[in-house]
């Protein structure tokens with residue numbers, strides 16, 4: 276590098292003095308290798324990298340230093356919990372006099388092979404994942420967030436549809452003392468037998484968990500599995516007719532308002548002790564309304580995600 280290049284970040288003074296909470300870069304596009312539950316695989320990530328600017332007089336941070344450290348992770352290493360910690364410490368060490376907090380965020384799709392409900396066929400599902408690491412006042416915080424799509428069928432709509440089905444039954448067999456079971460079977464198998472269907476919608480659970488201090492891995496698969504198990508109606512990948520029928524049964528047996536879905540996930544995560552805190556936002560993208568039904572819940576840790 277030529278010796279006489281101006282170095283504004285080091286040499287200039289701030290026009291207006293003041294500390295800044297975060298300064299850095301967002302939307303850095305990089306491929307990465309990520310280590311999840313013993314498996315390493317490539318993902319395409321959008322990254323944010325920040326430090327604070329604690330020196331009110333310093334002109335700016337050294338963006339290139341943060342960028343090059345993230346680039347080194349991308350080209351020579353893997354994203355693991357221990358490398359995430361090293362990266363954050365590196366951010367602060369590279370800004371020794373002017374920063375003492377650091378933050379990095381990785382957003383990517385994590386593909387999983389998912390098995391169909393009955394036929395055993397396999398297909399891909401891409402789960403949006405965000406991993407955030409922070410060191411603030413020396414305290415490390417690692418957060419994992421996932422979006423899990425599922426189907427929710429409205430319990431109120433189901434009850435109203437059942438009433439219409441009963442009315443239709445009465446109308447069809449009106450005045451008959453007794454009805455042959457074969458006639459009832461025929462009725463149930465006809466369009467008239469299911470005169471109304473409850474509305475259901477593709478729904479998404481946004482879930483964030485704060486990992487315990489001694490965590491040594493990112494429990495992406497565990498977390499998604501736990502949420503899908505709690506809800507029972509995850510969106511499917513490969514689907515044959517027998518799978519679709521089972522999906523219809525599961526929807527019918529797991530009618531859910533957004534409150535039900537939020538409580539199911541909350542109960543499941545409360546039972547899993549590895550998360551210091553969690554936050555859930557359940558979004559039901561209604562087909563009845565043009566607006567969404569939403570519930571939010573957290574573990575209830577004071578000073579944590581509560582009321583976020």
Ligand SMILES: Nc1nc2c(ncn2[C@@H]2O[C@H](COP(=O)(O)OP(=O)(O)OP(=O)(O)O)[C@@H](O)[C@H]2O)c(=O)[nH]1
Nearest residue numbers: 281282283284285298334335336337338339340341
């Ligand atoms: N701090 C800061 N830098 C910016 C901004 N926008 C672009 N940059 C550029 O980021 C580049 C890298 O800055 P530095 O990390 O200080 O680069 P450098 O001086 O070559 O690297 P060092 O010798 O390690 O300090 C510079 O060319 C800046 O102009 C901004 O808003 N703030």
